[in-house]
Amino acid sequence: MSRRYSVASLRRRIATWREQIRFRWDLKQMAKDNPHLIDDIGLTRRQAEEEIAKLPFWQR
Structure with a gap:
């Protein structure tokens, strides 16, 4: 079964x-240059690391 997507979607x-x-x-x-700002946006260091780990391997 194939899915059809509109160009807009x-x-x-x-x-x-x-x-x-x-x-x-x-x-x-931000984590590299100003790690104290991570707290200001409401993330823990661990949450930030988890998000960063989702970058493609060539951008990590």
């Missing part, structure tokens, strides 16, 4: 993926 999905990657990349930079 595929664009939304790709946009969501890009937003997630950008958030994780920014979080990685």
Whole structure:
């Protein structure tokens, strides 16, 4: 059974993926440069590390 997606839904999905990657990349930079800011956004160090680990291996 094949799924059919509209072009609009595929664009939304790709946009969501890009937003997630950008958030994780920014979080990685924040953890490296200003780790005290992680608390300010309401994440624990462990939660931040878990999100960073979701980056593609070539971006970690």
